[in-house]
Each structure stands twice: as structure tokens, then as C-alpha cells.
Amino acid sequence: MKILLTDIGSERRRxxxxxxxxxxxxxxxxxxxxxxxxxxxxxxxxxxVVTGSLQARVTLPCNRCSTGVDCEVAEDxxxxxxxxxxxxxxxxxxxxxxxxxxxxxDEPFIESDMILKEQIFLALPTHCLCDEMCRGLxxxxxxxLNNNACQCIEDNSGSPFAVLKK
Ligand SMILES: [Zn+2]
Ligand SMILES: [Zn+2]
Numbered sequence: 001m002k003i004l005l006t007d008i009g010s011e012r013r014r015x016x017x018x019x020x021x022x023x024x025x026x027x028x029x030x031x032x033x034x035x036x037x038x039x040x041x042x043x044x045x046x047x048x049v050v051t052g053s054l055q056a057r058v059t060l061p062c063n064r065c066s067t068g069v070d071c072e073v074a075e076d077x078x079x080x081x082x083x084x085x086x087x088x089x090x091x092x093x094x095x096x097x098x099x100x101x102x103x104x105x106d107e108p109f110i111e112s113d114m115i116l117k118e119q120i121f122l123a124l125p126t127h128c129l130c131d132e133m134c135r136g137l138x139x140x141x142x143x144x145l146n147n148n149a150c151q152c153i154e155d156n157s158g159s160p161f162a163v164l165k166k
């Protein structure tokens with residue numbers, strides 16, 4: 001959603017967002033359903049504070065077996081936007097939830113997708129398991145040991161069984 005700052009007067013504006021945000025990239029290629037609420041408050045002519053919260057469901061690979069696991073993420077955030085007449089060097093939305101820096105805007109709008117995407121990234125768990133008891137993949141044959149028996153012995157042509165087959 002594109003939030004046009006010139007529309008915002010002295011009243012705080014609340015936006016309710018329900019959409020799917022597309023993520024591309026190695027582990028995260030997917031459409032993520034997101035529900036968010038964003039409030040924009042104008043402090044003066046050029047200064048805007050955006051507060052919000054989001055909930056999203058992201059599918060992440062299990063750390064042990066790589067099976068996709070649905071993770072619920074929730075995050076609160078605050079951003080300060082300054083609309084500047086002079087273009088700034090930093091145009092990144094470089095802002096974490098705790099340590100919020102001012103983001104300079106060249107144009108009078110905010111892309112809510114950029115904020116939500118960044119916050120979902122920050123909220124992703126670093127450790128994700130399909131099950132606490134997940135047995136992972138076999139180092140030798142690569143089977144998922146949760147569903148399959150290890151194939152290592154049968155593939156081993158040096159085993160006594162291979163000799164018997166001859
Ligand atoms: Zn697993
Ligand atoms: Zn194996």
C-alpha cells in the first residue's frame with residue numbers, strides 16, 4: 001500500500017492492511033499473508049511518525065531436515081520519516097524496531113510493503129524445527145530420517161551382503 005503523506009493532516013491516520021507480500025530469495029521464495037495496523041502521525045510539515053504492528057505466517061525450512069514449517073511472526077515497530085527537500089544519501093529504510101533512525105524521503109509517500117517486509121525479516125526466528133524430536137537428514141545417504149530408514153548399508157558395495165549377492 002502506498003501511503004500518501006500529503007493527505008495526512010493533524011489527525012493521526014490509521015491503516016488496516018491485509019495482503020500477501022511476495023518474498024524472493026533463497027530460503028524465503030513465497031507469498032506471505034500479512035495482517036498489519038499502521039498509524040501515521042504528522043508532527044510538523046516534514047516530520048511523520050509511523051507506529052504499527054504486524055502478524056504474518058512464514059514458511060521456513062526446518063534447521064535439521066529442511067521440511068517447510070509454518071511460523072507465526074508478530075512484530076511492533078516505530079519509524080520516523082522526514083520529508084526532505086534536499087535529497088539525502090541514505091534512502092534505505094534502515095531502521096530496526098529498537099533503534100529507530102530517521103528515514104529521509106525524497107517523495108511524499110511511504111510504501112507500507114517496504115516496512116512490513118523489513119519487519120518480517122527482523123522477526124524471523126533463527127532457529128526453526130519441524131519438531132523438537134526431528135531426526136534430520138542422514139549424513140551418508142541424505143534421507144529424511146523422520147520418514148525413511150537410512151539407506152547407507154544397502155548402498156555400501158563393500159559390505160558382506162554385496163559379496164553374497166555375487
Ligand atoms: Zn525437521
Ligand atoms: Zn544413511
